[in-house]
Structures are given as structure tokens and as C-alpha cells.
Amino acid sequence: MRVGVPKEIKNHEYRVGLTPPSVSDLVAAGHDVLVQTGAGLGIDFEDADYIAAGATILPDAAAVFAQSDMIVKVKEPQPSEIALLEPRHVLFTYLHLAADKPQAEGLMASGATCIAYETVTANDRSLPLLKPMSEVAGRMSVQVGAHYLEKEQGGRGILLGGVPGVAPAKVAILGGGVSGVNAAQMAVGMRADVTIYDISNARLAELDMFFSSQIKTAYASKAAIAAAVKSAHLVIGAVLVPGAAAPKLVTREMVKTMKRGSVLVDIAIDQGGCFETSHATTHQDPVFEVDGVIHYCVANMPGAVARTSAFALNNATLPFALKLANLGAEAAMKADPHLANGLNVYKGKIAYKAVADDLDLPFEAWAG
Numbered sequence: 001m002r003v004g005v006p007k008e009i010k011n012h013e014y015r016v017g018l019t020p021p022s023v024s025d026l027v028a029a030g031h032d033v034l035v036q037t038g039a040g041l042g043i044d045f046e047d048a049d050y051i052a053a054g055a056t057i058l059p060d061a062a063a064v065f066a067q068s069d070m071i072v073k074v075k076e077p078q079p080s081e082i083a084l085l086e087p088r089h090v091l092f093t094y095l096h097l098a099a100d101k102p103q104a105e106g107l108m109a110s111g112a113t114c115i116a117y118e119t120v121t122a123n124d125r126s127l128p129l130l131k132p133m134s135e136v137a138g139r140m141s142v143q144v145g146a147h148y149l150e151k152e153q154g155g156r157g158i159l160l161g162g163v164p165g166v167a168p169a170k171v172a173i174l175g176g177g178v179s180g181v182n183a184a185q186m187a188v189g190m191r192a193d194v195t196i197y198d199i200s201n202a203r204l205a206e207l208d209m210f211f212s213s214q215i216k217t218a219y220a221s222k223a224a225i226a227a228a229v230k231s232a233h234l235v236i237g238a239v240l241v242p243g244a245a246a247p248k249l250v251t252r253e254m255v256k257t258m259k260r261g262s263v264l265v266d267i268a269i270d271q272g273g274c275f276e277t278s279h280a281t282t283h284q285d286p287v288f289e290v291d292g293v294i295h296y297c298v299a300n301m302p303g304a305v306a307r308t309s310a311f312a313l314n315n316a317t318l319p320f321a322l323k324l325a326n327l328g329a330e331a332a333m334k335a336d337p338h339l340a341n342g343l344n345v346y347k348g349k350i351a352y353k354a355v356a357d358d359l360d361l362p363f364e365a366w367a368g
């Protein structure tokens, strides 16, 4: 199959659909990989790296789309990219269609087969192509939290791990899922005093077993959260209710009780945020202050560590990209129902029920 990798054109997106090592694997499996010149430059993958991996470099996106059967990207296609899609194309990328009717209608009009990373599933019903980004965001949340606790950043002037004779900072993590666990691992590594709050008792038991005495766990009742927020120096919001907006666990009144210069990192901001005082920010202007408390609410945290994120994403997507290339989309989806769950748009129809319902568009299940 001819696999195309255009340069990402969404603002401040430096990741790339395929890294040079992924290209090598596709080429070794007998496929042609066509990469737009400069596609990886933002994270220091030179055209020469892609050529060494066996790719052919093409001058622009139009050439990549025209000569490829499958397009592998990171972000949802922008209007100029949708215009290049044809019915013969397979598009494999994040789509997030449920909140984007113009994109959905554009993809329907293209006739292409569009498989979304975010709805591909795994045996345990998790979402394996979202997981790496939650891991990145969770680990980063502690790094940015520690940074904004510094005095020069407006923070309280506290070192997360303390020093001998001085107590470490208190870190409260709301939600003990993928990003919460990764945040906890970093905070424990920095010797902070960590508590994870969750409403799943099964999850709390797993966390207790996994971390043993390195962290504390607590049921996320309103009272427990209010007490946690009041005493914590760093609060990390990492909750998820699948398919719904994040619950507002921390009210404005609770924020008022916090110490001046403490820090909130709202990872769940991409689902609306779990602090009442949150609003989405960007890497250019990541923080704001409410009642003396610093809020970090960047909706695309992995973008700041685009090189790590590109490798992590490729680790998860490559096995599926190989299946699609080896078998063709339809046979690959027949062979792997988890990949078939990624199908969002097929031959002009929305093939994912929740997207069709959210956008009030007709749904047609894939007949495969």
C-alpha cells in the first residue's frame, strides 16, 4: 500500500503521523511511504532521516494525498486537507468528530474511509490510542506543577520533595486512572506527599496494592475533596466520565480556602475541566490566577513535549497502521473488531453511533 504522511498544519502541532522508525517497519513490510518535505522538522526528524528509513519525500500535501492510498496523521484534517481526500483514501488520525459538524460533513462529502484513533478499543474496553497522551499529560502535570510552585512563577516557593528537615509538598490527585497514576508516579519519584482520590473503590484497591505505602488513597467524597484542596500545595485534576463533561469536583468556594501560591493543574480541561474556576489555556499563555491560586489548564499538554508524544503515539498506532496497510481497511477491520470500532465515516455515512447522535446526522453501521 502507498502510505502518505503530510506535515501537520494545525497551529502549534509539531507531532507527525509516522516517525522514521515506524516508516522503516512499514517499508520492511513491503509498503511505499510518502512523506511531505519537512513533515518532522518541528521535532528534529530531517527529510534525510525519513529517506534513510526508506521513505520518498514529496514537495507538498497535494502530492502526498494524490499519490497515497492511506493517510496517517495526528490531528483532525483541516479544510484544505479535507479538500484533498478522495473516496479511495483511508484516513487514520485523531478526528474528535462529536464536536465538529463541519469536519464530519466534509469527511462524509469526501467519500473516504475515516478511522479515528480515539475510538479504537482494547480487550479491557480501554482506548489504547488515547492512553499514551494521558500518560504524557499525567507525567507532565507534576513537572509543570513543580515549576509553578516556584516563587519566580508566582508560586508559593515550595520544593515538591522538601529537603531533609523540611516537609515535602502535599499533592492531591483527583482521579486515579491513566493520567492520575502517571502523575502519582512522578510525584512519588520527587518525594512529594501524595494522595489519590477516586470514586471507584475497585480502582482505589488497585492503587493501594500498586503503590503500597508510597501514596495514600481516599474516596472522593465532597468533604474529602474540600479538605484535600484546602491543605494541598498542588492539586491535579485527572477525572474522566467517559462520553461526558468532567464533573466540577472543586468549587470556587473550595479554591478560596487554598493557600496563596498553590497550584491547580486541570488535565481534564479537554472535557470542560474539573475545577469550577478553570478555563482552557494554551502553551503560549498557560496559567492564570484565581484567588491567589495558579491555574494551569492547557487542553493539549502533550504538544509541549511533541517529540516524546510522537514516539508514544506511534508505539500505539503502528500495529494498527501495519494491519491497515497489510490487509487493506476492510479486511483489517473484519480481522480486528477493535480497529473496526475506530471507523467513524465510511463511504459518505457516519458509521459511529455516538457521533451521529451528537451531530444529529444519519447513522449507518458498517456492514462488514
Ligand SMILES: NC(=O)c1ccc[n+]([C@@H]2O[C@H](COP(=O)([O-])OP(=O)(O)OC[C@H]3O[C@@H](n4cnc5c(N)ncnc54)[C@H](O)[C@@H]3O)[C@@H](O)[C@H]2O)c1
Residues within 6 Å of the ligand: 131, 133, 134, 135, 137, 174, 175, 176, 177, 178, 179, 180, 197, 198, 199, 200, 203, 220, 238, 239, 240, 241, 246, 247, 249, 266, 267, 268, 269, 270, 271, 298, 299, 300, 301, 302
Ligand atoms: N489536557 C490534556 O492535554 C490531556 C491529555 C490527555 C488526557 N486528558 C484528559 O485527562 C482526563 C483523564 O483521562 P484518563 O485517561 O486518565 O482517564 P481514565 O478513565 O483512565 O481515569 C479517570 C479516573 O477518574 C475517576 N473518576 C471519575 N469520576 C470521578 C469523580 N467524580 N471523582 C473522582 N474520580 C473520578 C475514574 O474512576 C477513573 O479512575 C480526561 O478528561 C482526558 O481527556 C487531557
